[in-house]
Structure formats: C-alpha cells, structure tokens
Amino acid sequence: MTKCCTVTLPTEMRDVKIQNYINGEWAAPSSGAYLKNYNPATGMEIAPIPDSKSADIDYAVHAAKSAFPMWSNMPGVERAAILNCIADLIDQNCNILATLESQDQGKTVASAAAIDIPKCAAYFRQFANYITEGIRETESSMKLVCTTSSINKLVPSSQRATTQHVASGVAALITPWNFPLLMVCEKLAPCIAVGNTCVIKPTELTSVTSYLLTHILQAAAVPKGVVNIVFGSGVNAGEPLVKHRDVRLISFTGGSVTGSKVGALAGGLFKRVSLELGGKCPSLVFSDCDLEYAITTHVRGAYQNQGEVCLSASRQYVQRDIYERFLDGFRQQVRQEVHVGDPANPATFYGPVVTKQHMEKVTSYIRLAQEEGATVEFLVNPKDSVTNVSTGGRLTIEGLEGGYFIAPTLITNVSQGSRVMQEEIFGPVVCVLPFDTEEEAVQLANDTQYGLGASVWTEDPEKLERVMRQINAGSVWGNNWLAWDDCMPFGGMGCSGTSREHGPWSLEFYTETKALYTHTV
Structure with a gap:
C-alpha cells in the first residue's frame, strides 16, 4: 500500500447527511429540496437525497472545466499516487462502506464486503498501474513521395507516425442502483487516471456510499x-448534465429505455457516449454437462444480489433429457441453501429489492406469468423467518415486516414469446425451459432484443467452442458464470449497449486519439 492519510466516515446511517460535492466542497442543492430515501429492509426513511437542478449541474461542470488544464497536465505518476491513496482509504473503510451500502440498497453486508467494496479499490489500483506504465501508442513508418523545392518535382522520402492519447475534457458519469459504489468507481478510476475531470450523477435511489466517497476523495487530496x-433525479439533474455544452463524453449504465434517451440527447450534440444497458441473459445447459456444478452455479446466477444483476442468468434452457433432474436439483438446493432475510445476517443469501416501486414491478411480472398459465413456484426455505407469501411472491419477514422482500421464484411452462421471457425483470425470478437440439438452443438464446451475457454448459470442448461463438452477446462464459476479468472488454449488443469499457478499452474510451505524422527526408 502507498503511504496515505486517513479519513473518518460516519458509521451509522443516522449520521449521514448527503450533500453535493462541487469544487472540493460540500453544498446543499440550490433548490433546497430533498428526495425521500428508504431502507429497503425496513421501509423506514433514511438519509434524504439532494434534489439538484440545472444550476447545480452548471456549477459542477464549470468547476470540472476549470480544473481540467491542471489535472490533465499533471504527470501520470502523480495522478497514480492519488488513485492509489483512494484505493487504500476504500480498503481501510471496507466494513463501514459495506454496512451502509447494504442499508441503502438491500444487498447483503457479506457480499458487499467480500466483493463490491474490494473491487472498488482494485479499479483505482488497476488504472494507477496503467497510467504509470503509460498508454501503449501505435507507431508506423512508410515510404512515400513528396515535393521539395518545386511542386512538380517528386522525390523519394519517408514518414514516421505515432498515436497520442490525450484526455477528452469533462466527463459525465451516470450510474445505477444495483452496485452503487462499484459502478461509480468502475467509471471514475479510468476517467481521472487519464487526465479527465468529471461530474458524477449517481442514481437517486442509492446515493449514500457515493456521498461517503466524497470524504475519501478529499482525504486523498484530489484537487x-x-x-x-x-x-x-434523472429529469432534474441527469438530463441537464447530458445536454451540457461543456461535457465532452458520457458514460451511462442503466436501463435500456433510459439509455436510449441518453443516446438520443447526446448523439445530436456530437458527444462521445458509452451505454451499458440491460440484459436478459440465457444459459444453455446440455445433457453432457457436470450437472451438480451447473445447478449450483445457476442458483447463484438466478438469485445473487436479489437478481438485480444485468448479467443475471434469468433465462435458463436445459436439454430435455436432463430437464426434470435439473429442476429437481434446482428446487432442492434453493429451498435448502438460499436464505432470504436480514441483509446484515451473515447467513442471508439475498435481501430485499431496492424500492417498493421496484418490488411492485417485479411482482407484476410474476402475476403476469400466473395469468398466462405458466407454472410459478416460490422456493421458500422453511428455515427462514417468513410469516407470509403473497400470491405475487412478496415475502413478509418476521421483524422486517416493512421490507421489500420477494421469494426465490421459479417459472416453467412459459411461452418463449411471453414478456416474462423477453423483458428484463431484474429481480429474483428465473424462467427455465427445455430444448432438444444444439441448433434449437442457439436459436432460443439469440431470440432476444438484448445481447449482454450468456453461458454454455457442456463437457464436450468442441461443442462448447462452437456454441459459444454462435451466441450474440458481449460476454459468453463456458461452464461458468460471471467469472470476471477486468482486463477484458465489457459491453453489450442490441438493446444491451453500444460500446466497450474495462481495462485498455476504458483507456480508449476516456481519451482522444491523435495521429502525429513526421516527415523525414
């Protein structure tokens, strides 16, 4: 670890007072208005969110624009030292960040502490290393003819060329609610590593840890x-940010409907845009797979983080001759091992969904499946403190009666064309259908408007390679799910997005590339 100062963060939600962070200082929104915010496990109000308007965006963009010349000209090694300091401070406060993120979003403290917060720190270290080593430039040389003293006199000559990556300017980073701090850090680290300045607009649904990050940034001496x-909100703060004339590039992660609006607004203004949008990710389970391992991974893929994962394995296709065995094993494992309840309990596998409104959206899909005649099963663990299961799948948890809990839901005998199969539900709901042939499996997997992720399960290496290459998705796993490599490109096809980020792809997105030609005689 680099030598770094310390920071004192609030350890209790009651001590969190969210304010905007502009030009290195905290400030109330210009309107003086705040949005209500709720703990999804209890339904009780917690830290209110500033309801910022275009005046706040103007102030923030101006601050970022003013800081750009200094920051972009700072030696990379100095920027890297600041990024490493941010990473150290995140690590030092992992438990606080995980606990408060859980109370704000609903995810378990255990998953946030083991996965989300450490990855936040890792992003800053990764891009500190990149920028210390320098961006790899492309060099070329070629023979040519040119004129010397007369425009009609051509003589043999040569030319050397190289690329130069330069910071773009002010970036708008707009992030979602399912991985609140992680998605901010995923964008922020490469953005500022290469010399850009930025304005971040976190989702208004889960803003607590983004606010805590402001204290870390100040302690790390970010200028x-x-x-x-x-x-x-998106309307009051997000839209003015996207449309602001001094914002040069936009990185947005969120739903496909909102993403299309962002793309339309920014495209007409000639801004560079990265859109990472929704998914309805298929998995293809062939009869020659390791069935026990496949079942375990598909349970995790269906219900991890309450199913609030854009890469969730929400469409599972299983070859017919193992279909019933797969379902039997899936049901048994969920009822025995998936605990739903208090996200602070280390034994809990998943907690409540993020808001009451989102709970109502998810349960509306469950009711739709029931109305269409599909088989809907609520796989409740008998050891959980569940006092009631509604017809739409809402769970009432003893001691957390106001929470937004939904049962692990399994849907079978559903039509491939149903909205339940075709639209992103973003909750603990999985659909499982049988298939017969390899060709049918590929057709079913590609029968979607999305193209974010997929997985293929078979012990036949030739089939694995063949099928993986036929699936239209930005990330395809073979005999695994969400085994992440942050040095590889991430993004989607179709309604799942328009570009790639992570690793060197982030360096490309957050910089402008110049070609420098030098004539040599």
Missing part, C-alpha cells in the same frame, strides 16, 4: 474540481 458529485 478541487477534478471530481464533482451531484445528487438528484
């Missing part, structure tokens, strides 16, 4: 104006 965080 004023380099990173600005403005809280508020």
